[in-house]
Amino acid sequence: MNQASNYNLRDEIKEYWSMRAATFDEQPGHEIFSETERAAWHALFERHFGKGEGRKALDLASGTGVISHLMHDLGFDVTGMDWSEAMLEKARTKSKLRGSNITFLLGDAENTLEADNSYDVIVTRHLVWTLVDPAAAFAEWFRVLKPGGKLLVVDGDFVSPTWATKFNKAMAGFLETLGLRKPVETIPQLQTHRDILARVHFSGGARSDEVSGMLSTAGFDPIKVDFDLKQIHAAQKKHISFAKGLERGAQHRYAICAQKPFEA
Numbered sequence: 010m011n012q013a014s015n016y017n018l019r020d021e022i023k024e025y026w027s028m029r030a031a032t033f034d035e036q037p038g039h040e041i042f043s044e045t046e047r048a049a050w051h052a053l054f055e056r057h058f059g060k061g062e063g064r065k066a067l068d069l070a071s072g073t074g075v076i077s078h079l080m081h082d083l084g085f086d087v088t089g090m091d092w093s094e095a096m097l098e099k100a101r102t103k104s105k106l107r108g109s110n111i112t113f114l115l116g117d118a119e120n121t122l123e124a125d126n127s128y129d130v131i132v133t134r135h136l137v138w139t140l141v142d143p144a145a146a147f148a149e150w151f152r153v154l155k156p157g158g159k160l161l162v163v164d165g166d167f168v169s170p171t172w173a174t175k176f177n178k179a180m181a182g183f184l185e186t187l188g189l190r191k192p193v194e195t196i197p198q199l200q201t202h203r204d205i206l207a208r209v210h211f212s213g214g215a216r217s218d219e220v221s222g223m224l225s226t227a228g229f230d231p232i233k234v235d236f237d238l239k240q241i242h243a244a245q246k247k248h249i250s251f252a253k254g255l256e257r258g259a260q261h262r263y264a265i266c267a268q269k270p271f272e273a
């Protein structure tokens with residue numbers, strides 16, 4: 010991929026998320042819709058990071074600030090970074106309303122411009138699958154973390170069809186044949202999503218083994234893959250359709266905790 014097409018793709022990704030900012034928090038899986046879900050997220054972060062105790066956390070691709078706020082609840086001194094102004098505006102409004110003192114910065118997660126060895130932890134949810142240059146991003150996160158600091162990547166393969174995708178598609182087709190369901194029209198937003206997805210690094214889906222391998226190449230060690238997201242998904246399922254709940258449970262979703270060695 011040449012420089013010019015990389016530049017265009019990054020702009021398209023920014024525009025796409027900016028377009029989604031207005032309604033992003035209405036979707037379960039983005040904003041938190043129950044205290045059960047909030048507790049499940051807290052448990053995940055605490056399991057890997059421990060309590061915040063004023064340590065410095067960087068939430069990359071912070072979007073509307075959902076993860077930043079969860080980290081703030083745990084006592085971290087949080088900085089959120091996103092390259093979409095529209096997302097940042099939502100995050101800053103939320104922070105003001107909640108009285109949280111989170112700093113939200115405009116920036117590219119692949120080139121943060123933050124100082125070397127400056128954060129105790131880095132967290133990022135649903136960014137890796139859409140990175141243009143993940144190898145550069147992982148090297149950047151390694152640089153910015155303090156020795157002994159930890160990275161938590163919450164992500165998944167949202168591309169490969171699962172048994173649930175196939176089941177839902179078959180059911181939809183069957184109901185359409187009976188006239189009990191209208192065929193779903195492709196909305197322009199979905200087409201933009203597909204166009205972008207076809208050109209990012211993980212266009213075939215961000216599998217945990219590939220992401221872990223790249224983190225290892227960047228110098229992280231040890232690397233642990235945590236698939237125990239059941240409590241989070243169970244809480245989310247109460248707020249989404251049966252078909253979506255099946256799909257969420259069947260997808261390859263994970264949290265990868267990777268440490269920068271103390272001697273690095």
Ligand SMILES: C[S@@+](CC[C@H](N)C(=O)[O-])C[C@H]1O[C@@H](n2cnc3c(N)ncnc32)[C@H](O)[C@@H]1O
Nearest residue numbers: 026070071072075091092093096117118134135
């Ligand atoms: C699926 S949303 C996730 C938002 C948030 N992490 C969450 O889980 O609620 C993806 C976000 O990544 C941001 N983003 C994508 N690539 C980025 C990059 N290279 N640098 C900074 N932000 C980026 C988008 O602007 C968008 O806000």
